[in-house]
Amino acid sequence: xWLSIATALIAFIVVAVLLGSRNAPQINGPxxxxxxxxxxxxxxxxxxxxxxxxxxxxxxIYRISILGLPGVVVSDPQAIAQVLGRxxxxxxPKHLASYQQLNLLWGSLGQHSIFTGSxxxxxxxxxxxxxxxxxxxxxxxxxxxxxxxxxxxxxxxxRNPWIIILCDQQPICFHxxxxxxxxxxxxxxxxxxHQESREAMECAKQFKAECRTILQFMRARGPPDQTDMSVGxxxxxxxxxxxxxxxxxxxxxxxxxxxxxxxxGMPLSNAQLVAEIGTFLMGGFETTAHTxxxxxxxxxxxxxxxxxxxxxxxxxxxxxxxxxxxxxxxxQYEDLQGLTYLDSVLKESMRMFPVxxxxxxxxxxxxxxxxxxxxxxxxxxxxxxVLFHALHNSARYWKDPGQFRPDRWMEKTAASSSEQxxxxxxxxxxxxxxxxxxxxxVAQAMAMMELRTALVVLCMxxxxxxxxxxxxxxxxxxxxxxxxxxxxxxxxxIHCTSRV
Ligand code: HEM
Numbered sequence: 001x002w003l004s005i006a007t008a009l010i011a012f013i014v015v016a017v018l019l020g021s022r023n024a025p026q027i028n029g030p031x032x033x034x035x036x037x038x039x040x041x042x043x044x045x046x047x048x049x050x051x052x053x054x055x056x057x058x059x060x061i062y063r064i065s066i067l068g069l070p071g072v073v074v075s076d077p078q079a080i081a082q083v084l085g086r087x088x089x090x091x092x093p094k095h096l097a098s099y100q101q102l103n104l105l106w107g108s109l110g111q112h113s114i115f116t117g118s119x120x121x122x123x124x125x126x127x128x129x130x131x132x133x134x135x136x137x138x139x140x141x142x143x144x145x146x147x148x149x150x151x152x153x154x155x156x157x158x159r160n161p162w163i164i165i166l167c168d169q170q171p172i173c174f175h176x177x178x179x180x181x182x183x184x185x186x187x188x189x190x191x192x193x194h195q196e197s198r199e200a201m202e203c204a205k206q207f208k209a210e211c212r213t214i215l216q217f218m219r220a221r222g223p224p225d226q227t228d229m230s231v232g233x234x235x236x237x238x239x240x241x242x243x244x245x246x247x248x249x250x251x252x253x254x255x256x257x258x259x260x261x262x263x264x265g266m267p268l269s270n271a272q273l274v275a276e277i278g279t280f281l282m283g284g285f286e287t288t289a290h291t292x293x294x295x296x297x298x299x300x301x302x303x304x305x306x307x308x309x310x311x312x313x314x315x316x317x318x319x320x321x322x323x324x325x326x327x328x329x330x331x332q333y334e335d336l337q338g339l340t341y342l343d344s345v346l347k348e349s350m351r352m353f354p355v356x357x358x359x360x361x362x363x364x365x366x367x368x369x370x371x372x373x374x375x376x377x378x379x380x381x382x383x384x385x386v387l388f389h390a391l392h393n394s395a396r397y398w399k400d401p402g403q404f405r406p407d408r409w410m411e412k413t414a415a416s417s418s419e420q421x422x423x424x425x426x427x428x429x430x431x432x433x434x435x436x437x438x439x440x441x442v443a444q445a446m447a448m449m450e451l452r453t454a455l456v457v458l459c460m461x462x463x464x465x466x467x468x469x470x471x472x473x474x475x476x477x478x479x480x481x482x483x484x485x486x487x488x489x490x491x492x493x494i495h496c497t498s499r500v
Contacts, residue, residue: 028058046482051387060374073385074387092365107271119439129234130235134446143333293488293492296494298349301476312341318460339452353486368380465497
């Protein structure tokens, strides 16, 4: 009898273990050291590549740990859609502490902005207010402004032919706050995030001062008139919902009460406005400048790609200097949509070098409850790192991901906008330089317009050649480093010669 009880018990345990492991599969991942976890492997400037290499080995969802803090690295397209809440509306929340270091740049640790805060009513109010600033109608209105700044950068380069552009140190970028004059100092200010040198602290102070100057400028203009749809005007219009906004009312009295509380919201405080201004300044140069430098390098590194861009500009009437067309036309916003090859080059560069590569200060989420990600039930308290770099550079989702091949964007045959080129058969998005879901980049249309404008203006005027010390594409990859965003250590060195 004992034998049959023991056999039944063992059978029960085996079945329970099997069923249990089927219900809650273990997440695989690299072996780490006790306590340190994977810190040692990740303490290097190109740690994003280490994480992407692990994704190749362990798959689109794998676990890591850093100083005992458990994390899951996600690069599987469907799991990313789940985490970012694209379709479900149940995004995994941002991990606020990971974004804290940015708050220091414009205020104090507690001063969150649209980028660094959680999904509060205040975030919703700010996001709702600024979103229309980046509608296609407003982006097209901002195009002449971008054109003006791109022409300024072009003329600076033209006065110094045969110079080397250090894109990271003289970022050519611009947006509706006329950032160009701030860029250099702000870029130098970035070491604050890594080393608290006196110089870096000084630069951070200057950055805060610039944000306050912009605030004074916004206030000095007075209440914005109705037609003003700039970010500054919209921020002045935001009322802080404070109490949580309107809820579904139970009684008439409660409805009135809620409405009064909601409407009694005060305009954003100066400290909050400075945080928002700082976010838009930072978001508006760090990302676009580095994307532009990667893209210019990719163009400068390939005479064939450059010839095809030239041919496209000629057929669009944007290059003069030849018998049939001595004078170039002035670039218009509408031209940008028609330059499909140039656009493919830009997209390919954003695929290979997504400046918001993921971890640590962006796309960092935290499971506040047990959360289903792919086939795994991820425990509460686990960090979730969305790794766009791996999503964009994995052979699981792309054919020949290591090759810079703009043509892959021209080969698109599928009508569905959710289908992207590559070799993945399902419809989950595999190209997400601007993230996805409710916390995706609010200014992506503006960013694309600025980048296209800058590229066209520069390519209309110059031939580019990558400096030999860059070591070609492989050299570029070897010099990548991740700080706040992905960039090239020491800048991108390019020779430019005037076409005329
Ligand atoms: C190539 C250029 C750009 C790239 C690749 C980019 C990428 C991103 C990404 C991936 C996020 C989500 C980050 C996260 O979840 O942690 C984001 C958010 C954001 N970006 Fe951009 N961005 C670019 C340009 C800009 C520009 C020009 C601005 C402003 C003028 C801007 C303003 C913002 C803001 C305010 C958010 C926070 C949105 C929210 O949480 O509701 N970005 N961006």
